[in-house]
Amino acid sequence: MMRVAKIITCILAVLSAAAAQQPSVQKHPQNKRIVIAASVMLDGKGRVLHDTRIVIEGSRIVAIDPKAAPVDYDLRALTVLPGWIDAHVHLAWFFAENGKLAGGDATPAERTYGAVSNAWAMLMAGFTTVQSVGSPADVPLRDAIAHGLLPGPRILTSAEPLTGRGEQTGTPDEIRAFVRKQKEAGADLIKIYASGGMRQGGMTLSPEQLNAACDEARKQGLRTLVHAFREAVRAATVAGCTEIEHGLGATDEDLKLMAEKGTYFDPQGGLLIETYLLNADKYAGTPFFPKTADGFAPMKDILPMMHELMRRAAKTPGLKIVFGTDAVAGAHGHNAEDFIDRVRDAGVDPMAAMVSANSLAAEALGMADQIGSIGPGLQADIIALDGDPRNDITAVRRVVFVMKGGVVYKNVARENHPLALSR
């Protein structure tokens, strides 16, 4: 979303200092062998395996072996799949103590706990990797989680985004310098705002500026995610940027061009708007939002626009649609609702929806050899659902088991599912 992430600047020094004194939550005996039994396993690439077992050593999967024993986690009553990836979240957005969207007056400690709690909520909801687009405050949180100081999803972040403001954004050379600065600050990718809002507004970066940003990022080995509507979709595709976010107003020709060029596309299914409508009182009167809760009603009209775009995108041959929710305050931990929107409201095939948050999202992140599928050599990011999303997409709400990097963070399967105990 356009509401600039700059609200959140400093943070997490508090966190790093405190966390350094805590015992690691990820400590586990190196190479301890874990076996998971599954009756239905989605491999993350669109295939289904039946009656098999996953063997894990340390943080990685070492084998898929139906005969492996003894079984440590019997998930046979559930659907087992790779941990999900959300390619577009805003970790730094949270509701403050007064019930309103937190703004510039939030204290560093409040911001820290806001982001940490968002991270925790998403992990518990089955998201083992998220891409935050982004805030400089994400960097120390990313590192704290990676070092095992806190539970949370694997985080990738843009640090500070490049916000298009026409000529004021800078010359192509200045934009290139900004990109290099983000890399130095620890960014995993570059987030670029290249156009105005969902309903109206033209491009906020010229084609030359956009070219400079995406070209420099490529030279620095970084991916580019471009917030784009209408004509900005084509411009970002032509500029060779990695992934287009949102995309309302994209024509069939634009979608086709993205497919031809291998540009990833990250449209949303509706969770974003549902979150604003559901939390209108918390957003009302904060900068960039309507003054009153009633003022949010017209946003409802955007939902059918999103569904129409998603439907067209899904029908575009070869278009690589990545799962990204644009999770803002109130949406973290509910990310999976966007699967339901896609399948129920936009006719997306349930398996395609799963793959978009597994192997395809991993590929878009340049991490297909590490996450997004279940197979030997990959990180042991494994979740289990009570139900099968292929015939009941609401099963994505019932995440009862979460393992990330070989560590189990959630396992309520046994209490809730007596069937899981029978052999």
Ligand SMILES: [Zn+2]
């Ligand atoms: Zn966003």
